Amino acid sequence: MSETPDSAVRTYIQRHRAAFLDDLVDWLRIPSVSAQPEHAGDVRRSAEWLVAAFGETGFPVAEVWPTAGAPAVYAEWPSDDPDAPTVLVYGHHDVQPAAREDGWRTDPFEPVLADGRLYARGAADDKGQVFFHTLGVRAHLAATGRSAPAVHLKLLIEGEEESGSTNFRALVEDNAERLAADVVVVSDTGMWSETTPTVCTGMRGLADCEIELYGPDQDIHSGSFGGAVPNPATIAARLVAALHDADERVTIPGFYDGVAPLTDAERELFAELPFDEDAWLAAAKSHGTLGESGYSTLERVWARPTAELNGIGGGYQGPGGKTIIPSSATLKLTFRLVAGQDPGTIEVAVSRWVANHVPQGIRYDLTFAASTRPCLTPLDHPALRSVVRAMSLAFDGQKIRFTREGGSGPAADLQDVLGAPVLFLGISVPSDGWHAPNEKVEVDLLLKGVETAAHLWEDLATALG
Known part of the structure; x- marks a missing residue:
């Protein structure tokens, strides 16, 4: 019996799992710390490494885009269907500073794979979440028999997100025509937990x-x-x-x-999440909640x-x-x-x-100082429903819930300049320790990200076609 496209995606990913992780480890060894001038050469090397990796993946266009600061990477793979929608994926290849004396158990730039986790600076934020798109698009092609993605696929991988994205908006404005897209997918966020898959719908x-x-x-x-x-x-x-x-x-x-006021439906969706306020306070190193009257803790940090x-x-x-x-x-x-x-x-x-x-x-x-605009994806947007369906396939039919991010990021610049809605596809979890010592990514979840991306392009082509 021949495989279904869904099972073919998973089979392809498992077959290429080891090589995928080997390549990611190689990239993680590059200390692309954009905030430290002594690593400027490493950030450039990281960009060049990624361009080569995109080329090996099959992208016919892969380029280093210089800025007044650290370089970005752009890649493009047109669909065979000229009427296919265009999707732009955003992520970043620079990382936070890290050193053994900060509390790392191992060298932060010598990745360690142990107990199903990959430890290294950038494993979750954001190299791992950028890199899963390389295997994802290959799995998509293998499962569908296509020679090119179902959508016109573009990627813009920033080089100075961890140092303020100082030159990012200018980069987007200067290249707005090449970056034009029907929808933007941001892979620089996370999920609620290992057992509760979620899709982020907005950032402040x-x-x-x-x-x-x-x-x-x-x-x-x-x-x-x-x-x-x-x-x-x-x-x-x-x-x-x-x-x-x-x-x-x-x-x-x-x-x-x-x-924009919170709707009753949004408040109900937030309330569905298994929120433990005591655990949240412990993570916040705090001893009590305080905030705007009439709103829950999650509503305060996500939507107010x-x-x-x-x-x-x-x-x-x-x-x-x-x-x-x-x-x-x-x-x-x-x-x-x-x-x-x-x-x-x-x-x-x-x-x-x-x-x-x-x-x-x-x-x-x-x-x-330079400001950042908020962004919010409407819950009824067809592209958001595509992300939910793709993630549900990757998580074996598990219900996908919704979150927002209380923090801010440059995704809103893409929304503002390009006029395209922003979606979020991230698989990192709170225990991954973004910006902290011993940052890691759960390998099984990383591969769920690969699988989600593999399903997403066909679904978006249908939903937006």
């Missing part, structure tokens, strides 16, 4: 600012002048205190304008905007006392944004709020 955006407050031209005696001139440290504290009301809602006028104080400084910090009015104080704030919010609008609202709260006699500088 980010705006951050620093406020420098200046009072006297130098530190002055608090006995001689205290109570008669404004104290910048006091004003900093008042700004922080005024940021939230008693229900932990942000008080900046206009902050919630446009926020926030304002956080990241740092506050000013005045004397040494041992003992020093009776001064300090000359300056500093605040660092970040704002996580959700669908319907625009970083530029938030920056204007914050600027007005600060201006209205700083008294006469205090000068200040307010600076904003």
Whole structure:
């Protein structure tokens, strides 16, 4: 009896499992740490390695794309069907810094395979999740008998995601025509757990600012002048205190304008997840929850905007006392944004709020860093249903649930510039330890990612055709 396409995918993957892992290990040995200038050559070497790997996979186009910072990689494999939809896959090949003295049990750039887990920096974030697309597309071709993918397949693999994606938007804008796609698939996220497969449907955006407050031209005696001139440290504290009301809602006028409300269906889907708040608190190294009234913990970190104080400084910090009015104080704030919010609008609202709260006699500088837009995939989008069906096949019919990410990433730049919806396909789990010592990936889950990708292209071709 001949194999079904579904079983043929799994058979092909198992047959090529060892070679796939050998190649991934080879790539993981390259310390492509974009945040450290001494590794600039390694980031370039990582890009060149990936170009060669894409070529060996069969991509007729595979190129290093230079930027003002670290290089990206672009690959393209057109479908035989000129009317097929176009899919752009995003990931990144740079990694976080890592060293034995950080707490690694082994050399972070000498991968170790043990007990079904592959330990190395980048194993989960994000080389493993990028690389599963190489075997996935080959399995797709083998199972369907095609000579080219069912969709026009493009990949853009960034080289400086771990150092802020400083040049990413410009790269996308400069190459928007070549990157044009009907849908973007981001493989840089994870699942709820090893036993609960999930699809992420959104990420929050980010705006951050620093406020420098200046009072006297130098530190002055608090006995001689205290109570008669404004104290910048006091004003900093008042700004922080005024940021939230008693229900932990942000008080900046206009902050919630446009926020997409959670639907009853979305809240029910979040509530289906096996959430253990005590375990979550333990992972957060915290001793109690606190947040916007009327929302659950998951709703707060996934679907509601926030304002956080990241740092506050000013005045004397040494041992003992020093009776001064300090000359300056500093605040660092970040704002996580959700669908319907625009970083530029938030920056204007914050600027007005600060201006209205700083008294006469205090000068200040307010600076904003580069922002990130939020992105959200509608639950009824046909491409999202394709991801769910493909993942369900890989997980033997198990129900696929939905999550969001509380963090932010450059995926929204692709959505913004290309005008294409963003989907998320990731198989990493919380225990993988992204950015932490002893980062790893579960090999069986990695192969589930391969299998999902192998099923996805045919399904998307039908759903979007």
